[in-house]
Amino acid sequence: MLLGEIHLVYQSAMHATRASVYYLPHLDSPALRKRKLRILIDDDGLADGDTHHYQLTRAFLSVGAKCLLDDEEFGEPGELCHYLEAETADFVRLAPKVYSRSLGAWCVVEMLSVDWMRGLADALSIHFPHFRHEPYFEDCFSQQVEERHAAEALEVTQTVLRARPELLHETLRDAKITAEALDGVWTHLDRIVGDAQAKMVPDGSIGVRHERGTCEVARTAAKNTATVLVTAAQASWVC
Numbered sequence: 001m002l003l004g005e006i007h008l009v010y011q012s013a014m015h016a017t018r019a020s021v022y023y024l025p026h027l028d029s030p031a032l033r034k035r036k037l038r039i040l041i042d043d044d045g046l047a048d049g050d051t052h053h054y055q056l057t058r059a060f061l062s063v064g065a066k067c068l069l070d071d072e073e074f075g076e077p078g079e080l081c082h083y084l085e086a087e088t089a090d091f092v093r094l095a096p097k098v099y100s101r102s103l104g105a106w107c108v109v110e111m112l113s114v115d116w117m118r119g120l121a122d123a124l125s126i127h128f129p130h131f132r133h134e135p136y137f138e139d140c141f142s143q144q145v146e147e148r149h150a151a152e153a154l155e156v157t158q159t160v161l162r163a164r165p166e167l168l169h170e171t172l173r174d175a176k177i178t179a180e181a182l183d184g185v186w187t188h189l190d191r192i193v194g195d196a197q198a199k200m201v202p203d204g205s206i207g208v209r210h211e212r213g214t215c216e217v218a219r220t221a222a223k224n225t226a227t228v229l230v231t232a233a234q235a236s237w238v239c
């Protein structure tokens with residue numbers, strides 16, 4: 001049950017960002033559409049019809065998770081929210097709005113991705129050592145996919161802001177809103193693990209130990225991301 005709950009929250013947040021990337025504005029030129037497509041392919045165009053969504057579910061199934069939703073039940077935000085608690089539902093509802101109005105949400109999510117993937121992989125690998133070697137993690141870590149996405153998001157956003165500096169304010173605003181909402185998702189993940197820890201039977205037979213720092217990692221990364229984004233955007237603005 002615990003692993004199923006973690007899967008539902010994490011997959012829902014990821015689903016919201018993966019679906020929302022399709023709505024990114026200001027990337028209409030052929031060159032920018034090509035760069036956007038590369039990001040989409042990295043999530044949804046893996047070999048043999050695979051996707052990051054399916055990979056993540058298989059990683060959880062490999063450690064015995066009883067998933068609470070089937071893969072194709074991750075659809076419209078309004079429907080998905082019926083299965084979620086407040087913080088994750090807030091993020092799932094927010095993602096399509098902020099992704100479709102500026103590039104700020106995309107930047108902050110891509111800057112944070114590698115940290116939260118490592119946080120999740122490290123936490124569960126304490127009990128399931130092969131978890132971090134599942135393709136969802138190993139492919140991304142070995143090919144530095146999320147580091148590339150982070151650099152690409154910042155570079156593309158700088159290009160757009162150079163041409164349209166009037167977008168700076170809304171870009172930074174949406175980055176901040178998104179970072180705060182993501183922090184709520186990790187706060188809830190922390191709570192799930194804390195609640196399970198409180199119910200732990202005396203022989204310690206719970207599936208997951210509360211790994212120090214999954215939430216703290218996200219919070220620290222959020223602060224770092226905001227700093228980098230502000231610096232990058234302001235630099236673009238004065239160029």
Ligand SMILES: [Fe+2]
Binds near residue numbers: 146149
């Ligand atoms: Fe990414």
